[in-house]
Amino acid sequence: xxxxxxxxxxxxxxxxxxxxxxxxxxxxxxxxxxxxxxxxxxxxxxxxxxxxxxxxxxxxxxxxxxxxxxxxxxxxxxxxxxxxxxxxxxxxxxxxxxxxxxxxxxxxxxxxxxxxxxxxxxxxxxxxxxxxx
Amino acid sequence: xxxxxxxxxxxxxxxxxxxxxxxxxxxxxxxxxxxxxxxxxxxxxxxxxxxxxxxxxxxxxxxxxxxxxxxxxxxxxxxxxxxxxxxxxxxxxxxxxxxxxxxxxxxxxxxxxxxxxxxxxxxxxxxxxxxxx
Numbered sequence: 183x184x185x186x187x188x189x190x191x192x193x194x195x196x197x198x199x200x201x202x203x204x205x206x207x208x209x210x211x212x213x214x215x216x217x218x219x220x221x222x223x224x225x226x227x228x229x230x231x232x233x234x235x236x237x238x239x240x241x242x243x244x245x246x247x248x249x250x251x252x253x254x255x256x257x258x259x260x261x262x263x264x265x266x267x268x269x270x271x272x273x274x275x276x277x278x279x280x281x282x283x284x285x286x287x288x289x290x291x292x293x294x295x296x297x298x299x300x301x302x303x304x305x306x307x308x309x310x311x312x313x314x315x
Numbered sequence: 316x317x318x319x320x321x322x323x324x325x326x327x328x329x330x331x332x333x334x335x336x337x338x339x340x341x342x343x344x345x346x347x348x349x350x351x352x353x354x355x356x357x358x359x360x361x362x363x364x365x366x367x368x369x370x371x372x373x374x375x376x377x378x379x380x381x382x383x384x385x386x387x388x389x390x391x392x393x394x395x396x397x398x399x400x401x402x403x404x405x406x407x408x409x410x411x412x413x414x415x416x417x418x419x420x421x422x423x424x425x426x427x428x429x430x431x432x433x434x435x436x437x438x439x440x441x442x443x444x445x446x447x448x
Contacts, residue, residue, distance in 0.1 A: 226391050228379040239372055246361040257401075258359050261394030265410060265418035268390075277398060285398035289420045 184221040187269040195302045197309050202234075203241050206271075207305055210293035212283075214253040214276040218245055225268055242272065244313065249276050252308050263289065317354040320402040328435045330442050335367075336374050339404075340438055343426035345416075347386040347409040351378055358401055375405065377446065382409045385441050396422065 186204055194206035194217060201221075208215040220238055224230045227238065246258055255276030262272050277284055283291055319337055327339035327350060334354075341348040353371055357363045360371065379391055388409030395405050410417055416424055 226379060227393065228376040235372060235376075239368060243361040243368075246359060257397055259394070259396045259398070260360065261392070261396070263392045263394070263420060264390055265392070265420070287396060287398070287420055287422045 186219065187267050187271075189267045190217065190219065190269065190271060195297070195306075197306055198313065202237060205241075205245065205309070207297070207302065208293075209296050211295040211297045211301065212293055213281055213288055214249060214255065215288070216245055216249065216274045218242065218272040218274060220270055220272075222270060225264060225270055227262060227270070238272075242274070245274050248309060248312050249274060251312065252305070254278070259287065261289075319352065320400050320404075322400045323350065323352065323402065323404060328430070328439075330439055331446065335370060338374075338378065338442070340430070340435065341426075342429050344428040344430050344434065345426055346414055346421055347382060347388060348421070349378055349382065349407045351375065351405040351407060353403055353405075355403060358397060358403055360395060360403070371405075375407070378407050381442060381445050382407060384445065385438070387411070392420065 190206060194208050196204060197207050198205040203221060204219040206217040206219065208217060218241055220234065222230055222234060227235065230238065242260065249255060249258060253276045255278055257277045259275040259277055260272065262270065264270065275288060282294065323339060327341050329337060330340050331338040336354060337352040339350040339352060341350055351374055353367065355363055355367060360368065363371065375393065382388060382391060386409045389412055390410045392408040392410055393405065395403060397403060408421060415427065
């Protein structure tokens with residue numbers, strides 16, 4: 183039984199809770215910032231078995247394409263860090279040259295703005311439409 | 316004909332120059348910090364075709380296992396950022412809870428120590444032995 187890390191649960195909205203992955207939206211409206219959480223106890227990508235890695239590759243691709251379609255972004259930042267929250271989670275962050283921190287990385291800088299309920303619902307709906315095609 | 320970005324060429328030592336990838340060592344001895352550069356014009360992982368993505372997955376796995384075997388690390392940080400250097404490159408960084416910046420990310424902090432020639436040669440040799448097995 184998979185359980186989402188309490189810190190991720192606290193900091194994020196759930197965009198999709200699938201059989202094998204959670205897709206989360208970090209409550210930081212400064213950047214489109216999705217977090218993909220494979221349902222695994224492995225802490226590193228290469229510790230997963232090859233089927234899980236291939237499924238991960240598909241989900242990264244699906245999420246990245248959604249980012250490009252739904253948000254006005256110029257560059258993706260994709261990363262597994264896990265220094266604070268060890269449960270494996272992958273950041274997929276959309277960046278623009280005119281965003282507040284560009285070209286610096288966004289980790290470690292507190293959010294300047296957060297989402298309204300209707301903004302979150304709009305992203306959830308867009309994902310549902312996109313991912314069910 | 317693939318050409319390595321001048322900034323990567325300047326900042327790194329070449330560990331392996333393969334047909335499809337460069338493996339680089341950033342000249343920052345504070346952390347084991349490898350950089351995998353696929354020979355592609357694509358700026359994002361999901362823009363590559365599926366064969367290239369699968370080859371990338373294999374190389375990430377191979378490099379990650381080397382990191383665990385050769386260096387005394389506790390956590391990997393794996394990331395494609397590309398805000399400054401757009402040529403696609405993947406950071407594979409070994410972290411320890413007692414390293415200088417843990418649990419913060421290492422991007423944006425200048426190196427406190429660099430490699431000697433013999434240290435670089437030792438890593439090049441270890442990779443050659445490991446990757447030719």
